[in-house]
Amino acid sequence: MTPKPPSAVIEAAHAEHLESLPFEDTADFEAADRGFIAALTPCVVKAADGRVVWDNDAYGFLNGDAPTSVHPSLWRQSILAAKQGLYEVVEGIYQVRGLDLSNISFIEGDTGIVVIDPLVSTETAAAALALYRAHRGDRPVVAVIYTHSHVDHFGGVLGVTTQADVDAGKVAVLAPEGFTEHAVQENVYAGTAMARRAGYMYGAVLDRGPQGQVGCGLGQTPSTGEVAIIVPTIDITTTGETHTIDGVEIEFQMAPGTEAPAEMHFYFPKFRALCMAENATHNLHNLLTLRGALVRDPHGWSGYLTEAIETFADRTDVVFASHHWPTWGRDKIVEFLSLQRDLYAYLHDQTLRQLNQGYTGIEIAEGFQMPPALHKAWHAHGYYGSVSHNVKAVYQRYMGWFDGNPARLWAHPPEAIGPRYVEAMGGADRVVELARTAAESGDYRWAATLLDHVIFTDQQHAGARELYADTLDQLAYGAECATWRNFFLSGATELRDGNFGTPTQVSPTTLLAQLTPEQMFDVLAISVNGPRSWDLDISLDVTFADLDANYRLTLRNGVLVYRQCPADESTATATIRLATKLRLLAAAAGDFTSPGLEITGDPQALQTFLGALDQPDPSFNIITP
Secondary structure, rough: OOOOOOOOOHHHHHHHHHOOOOOOOOOOHHHOOOOEEEEOOOOEEEEEOOOOEEEHHHOOOOOOOOOOOOOOOHHHHHHHHHHEEEEEOOEEEEEEEOOOOOOOEEEOOOOEEEEEEOOOOHHHHHHHHHHHHHHHOOOOEEEEOOOOOOOOOOOHHOOOOOOOHHHOOOOEEEEOOOHHHHHHHHHHHOOOHHHHHHHHHHHOOOOOOOEOOOOOOOOOOOOOOOOOOOOOEEEOOOOOOEEEEOOOOEEEEEEOOOOOOOEEEEEEOOOOEEEEEEOOOOOOOOOOOOOOOOOOOOHHHHHHHHHHHHHHHHOOOOEEOOOOOEEEEEHHHHHHHHHHHHHHHHHHHHHHHHHOOOOHHHHHHHOOOOHHEEEEEEEEOOOOOOOOOOHHHHHHHHHOOOOOOOOOOOOOOOHHHHHHHHHHHHHHHHHHHHOOOHHHHHHHHHHHHHHHHHOOOOOOOHHHHHHHHHHHHHHOOOOOHHHHHHHHHHHHHHHHOOOOOOOOOOHHHHOOOOOOHHHHHHHOOOOOOOHOOOEEEEEEEEEOOOEEEEEEEEOOOOOEEEOOOOOOOOOOOOEEEEEEOOHHHHHOOOOOOOOOOOEEEEOOOOHHOOOOOOOOOOOOOOOOO
């Protein structure tokens, strides 16, 4: 099955958007091109084994007028986000954009450069650094700054420096307090589920083209190369804290709990330049990302933007960020940051106002309207996060999953409720007929709901699968939000071609190496198969020689509990002595014979314990049962 072209309903909506949105405003195109020095040609980056990990040239189709298969506002945003190359922000500050989902920035000091946010992958970061050096000279890296704890802002660090140079004190690594903890938690604890859903969110398997993936709004897509982490050598803890690196003074503003749990802004007095990390970009961001995350705090987010305006605006000539293009000039900076602040504050305050009037999250989202000034500002549009799912996130943050209606307190899950609905409506063929009528009238949301019930009743129903995929195509064509578009098209792809799993799995080895023993035990605890462990009663002493520390682990009632305490062979089922904490991970993977592992007591206790653990499934079903 191939995607169907846009329907007449979608074409009519497309024409309406062209009339109602301010396409005559081309200021963003001028800003995105300002300071251009050189592009990477071809803009294709490969791993050492020849595998392509980045291909921006695949977006060469993004030019001219928007096809009716793409919301014209999203088409505009994708053209802007796909611009790539080396750009001068101001003399002494340079960015490479379009070589990954995020930007990498270079700050020139007395003898070398400070690198801000080294992208997702080693390979793309190295390519960006090479492009910079080709035009600005072979300056050494003297420091790396991570603005926050998401992988597209630290994963490529080995492309710009080495662990050896950091250990030797040649390169400093700065990050906000709590960075390492949050970075490893997000990518390990729920990493499998997030990665599977990220395949949908970023459209990983979709063809690049007018009927496929056109970008992500925040950038085009994440690269797929080597991901690593180097632990910071300097933790930034306080707003107003300053550090001077290679002659460049940096003033920091803490912004925890905003777009990331650990995040910060910082100002360069020498350049009159302010870096806003990912808290002020040229789109509405996520309060709850569709791949999954903790719900973010829009109230705090808006507060930190207010603080940034008050602290830095009067002495700033340019604002740049970890995505998109900069903003120059005090008045434009204040307008940009103020509207971004109002964007998150309005979402927060108006959702709270309406939930206190008894409206549920889905009801608030359905009728939510942004103020005219925000609607007219391109950078306030929902290309990455949408008003709809952000409103629901605010509701969830305060009220949780339950909307208060007792009929929804204990509803059947999809596999149970689907057959009941289908039977009540006259069987699968009748429901497909109703869905077809809805789709033909342009009510694609209702058609998708009906077909969802059919698929959870009979996932092999050919008519339902085909119509469901066609319906999701139409929903995608009409979506201004890139991540919605990618979700709809990814669902359609799996209905047509089957489960594609997690196409961009990244080995978490370097992240796992940074886990504390407590975090390692947490990873084991969330892997325990409770029912399979109900009858187990195991106490293990786990001693790490490299840390000179012992932990008592007990598995009882399907719950793994740990605490640091002296080893006691008289009460332990077994004592496990490990040369390093990484040796525990090797044992968990089944390696019981390599050096660095000694077991006393019950020789089977460790294997029994590890046998209680489940492996995560990177190919779990999303759109089918």
